[in-house]
Amino acid sequence: MTLIALSGELTDHGHRLVQRVYYEDTDFSGVVYHARYLHFMERARTDYLRLLGVEQATLAIEGDVEGLVFVVHRMEIDFKAPARMDDILTITTTTEKAGGAKMVLQQEIRREGTLLIAAKVIIAVINGQGRPRRLPEALGKKFLGQG
Numbered sequence: 087m088t089l090i091a092l093s094g095e096l097t098d099h100g101h102r103l104v105q106r107v108y109y110e111d112t113d114f115s116g117v118v119y120h121a122r123y124l125h126f127m128e129r130a131r132t133d134y135l136r137l138l139g140v141e142q143a144t145l146a147i148e149g150d151v152e153g154l155v156f157v158v159h160r161m162e163i164d165f166k167a168p169a170r171m172d173d174i175l176t177i178t179t180t181t182e183k184a185g186g187a188k189m190v191l192q193q194e195i196r197r198e199g200t201l202l203i204a205a206k207v208i209i210a211v212i213n214g215q216g217r218p219r220r221l222p223e224a225l226g227k228k229f230l231g232q233g
Contacts, residue, residue, distance in 0.1 A: 093133040098231070100180035101134035107173045118169040123203050124161075127193050130177040131207070138228045153214030154222070159188065160208040167202045169195070175202070184229035187211045187218040 094103030111122045135142060135156075145154040169175055176196045183190040188210055195203035213219045 093136050094130065094177075096134075096137050097178075100178060100231075101130060101137065103130040103133055103177045103179075105129065105175050105177060107169050107171050107175060109171055111169075112171050116171050118173075120165065123163070123165075123195060126175060126177050126195060127179075127203075127205060127207070130179050130193065131191065134179045140225065140228070152219055154219065155212050155214065156189070156209050157212060158207060159210040162206040164204045165202075166204065167197075167200060169197055169202055173197050181229040181231075182206075184226040185221060185223075187220055189221065189226075189229060 094101055105126055107118055111118050111125075113119045132142075142156065174197065178194050178196070180192045181189060182192055188208055191207045191209065193203075193205045193207060194201060211219055211221045
């Protein structure tokens with residue numbers, strides 16, 4: 087398996103990652119525990135960055151004198167339908183906004199086309215001291231598919 091397949095794929099609209107639901111993701115009833123969806127979405131966001139050529143550890147240390155860190159500031163999640171053990175999920179991530187001191191991402195989790203989760207994720211861009219900082223323009227363009 088190639089690294090690209092493991093990290094999902096970039097699409098015309100953002101990123102797509104396929105994940106299987108394992109026993110550890112479910113509660114006693116065999117349904118995915120609500121907090122596990124956060125794990126699926128975090129993996130997708132991380133792989134999206136990776137495929138864009140953005141190394142978070144490098145940004146935090148070497149980005150410039152201040153460093154650059156992405157942190158989740160806010161999430162709005164709509165739980166539409168449950169996933170179950172052994173389901174194959176597709177997690178998509180698209181960038182709605184990338185500029186200033188934040189990014190706004192839309193994420194969906196689907197099973198065979200059925201929408202299970204819809205989320206709006208607001209990412210704050212901060213420096214190494216935890217203060218807001220502007221997203222470099224070139225990096226913002228990457229997220230918007232312009233760079």
